[in-house]
Amino acid sequence: MNSPARTLMVGLGARGKKWARIMHEEQKSQTVGYVDLDDDNLEWAQTMYEADPKNCYNDMGQALKDLQPDFVVLATPPMDRYENVMKVFESGAHLLSEKPLSLDFDEGIRMAKAAEDAKLGFAVGLNFRWQHCILKAREILRSRRIGAPRFAGYSYWRNRDGYAPFLNRFPLTMRQPMLYEQVIHHIDSIRFVYDSEVERVTCRCSNPPWSMYRDDATTIAIFDMTAGLQVNYFGTWSGQTKLDQFLWRTDCDDGALFQYELFKDLRIIRGSENDVMEKIPLPEQEQLVDDARVMVSEILDQLAEGNLHPEPTAIDHLKTFGIIAACEESNNTGLPVEMDEFFDRHGMPSHWR
Numbered sequence: 001m002n003s004p005a006r007t008l009m010v011g012l013g014a015r016g017k018k019w020a021r022i023m024h025e026e027q028k029s030q031t032v033g034y035v036d037l038d039d040d041n042l043e044w045a046q047t048m049y050e051a052d053p054k055n056c057y058n059d060m061g062q063a064l065k066d067l068q069p070d071f072v073v074l075a076t077p078p079m080d081r082y083e084n085v086m087k088v089f090e091s092g093a094h095l096l097s098e099k100p101l102s103l104d105f106d107e108g109i110r111m112a113k114a115a116e117d118a119k120l121g122f123a124v125g126l127n128f129r130w131q132h133c134i135l136k137a138r139e140i141l142r143s144r145r146i147g148a149p150r151f152a153g154y155s156y157w158r159n160r161d162g163y164a165p166f167l168n169r170f171p172l173t174m175r176q177p178m179l180y181e182q183v184i185h186h187i188d189s190i191r192f193v194y195d196s197e198v199e200r201v202t203c204r205c206s207n208p209p210w211s212m213y214r215d216d217a218t219t220i221a222i223f224d225m226t227a228g229l230q231v232n233y234f235g236t237w238s239g240q241t242k243l244d245q246f247l248w249r250t251d252c253d254d255g256a257l258f259q260y261e262l263f264k265d266l267r268i269i270r271g272s273e274n275d276v277m278e279k280i281p282l283p284e285q286e287q288l289v290d291d292a293r294v295m296v297s298e299i300l301d302q303l304a305e306g307n308l309h310p311e312p313t314a315i316d317h318l319k320t321f322g323i324i325a326a327c328e329e330s331n332n333t334g335l336p337v338e339m340d341e342f343f344d345r346h347g348m349p350s351h352w353r
């Protein structure tokens, strides 16, 4: 791989514009081209980052052929991800794809296998893992300072305006938008912070009459995790009223941990006889940018060292993606889903679990 890595940006919508900035500022990368179906977005790259019009494309396949990048950042909607990911690996480039990998779990497995066969690095953008509050919560729970986590409640109420000018439009009409676009970040954070895997999923999805989303905007789930940990999950994009609320509380053997806002505000109570909350000081972060910045910098370091499984790996993402697909299945059947059985049924190799 060249140093700096020759990077192709694919998809310059709401998320891709953030990625364009991050990659423009990242010293280990040099953006060699931009791809989007919409010419306005390519003109934006020319205005913002002095992109040469001859390196701006509507067709990713042509851009890959002409520019021969080392690294691709793929920030397109998940519906056509499979085709795009396969083309990137055929071209010989390493890939950082946005989540979710697809809306079809079997396609996800095939994409991860394609990267293995091509001996190319494949990471998925689970940038929430690099938020200060997430890293700190993981560190506290791993240290067992307040003992082991036993049960938790994760509660996310949002009134998300899917027509807001700075947001994407595809979640308004896609299948299970809340699960595949939002809960996927939450369950990935849950797995990461607890260092624990989900063994059984029970899930119900619904859509309130006032929802602007065509399919379910609300998810209620129970996650039975390793070591007997139970997580009670509630998430909605269609909260009534404009009041958003967030609380992630984890009760441990000798205290409890609380996150009061989605991206910040971590608090702790030490001991079981105490009701005094201590706020844990954490540095400020630009939401969804500074976390991604550290993530991609580490991915480029790992690729430069020849590590073809840069964190967060696509293979690891399959475990989060599988839980989301199992949530959808549980909602459809009304039954719990055992994750081992789910992974067996989908042919997920045992050494990937």
Ligand SMILES: NC(=O)c1ccc[n+]([C@@H]2O[C@H](COP(=O)([O-])OP(=O)(O)OC[C@H]3O[C@@H](n4cnc5c(N)ncnc54)[C@H](O)[C@@H]3O)[C@@H](O)[C@H]2O)c1
Pocket (backbone or CB within 6 Å): 010, 011, 012, 013, 014, 015, 016, 035, 036, 037, 038, 041, 058, 060, 075, 076, 077, 078, 080, 084, 098, 099, 100, 125, 126, 127, 167, 168, 169, 170, 181, 288
């Ligand atoms: N990790 C995060 O924090 C985070 C935040 C927001 C969105 N996302 C993810 O990023 C992805 C993109 O979301 P978005 O909000 O930018 O959506 P968006 O609809 O705003 O933008 C998608 C862009 O991709 C372009 N596009 C579509 N197909 C293409 C193709 N084949 N070739 C080139 N360009 C193509 C579209 O023209 C559009 O400009 C989604 O998977 C979403 O889940 C992640």
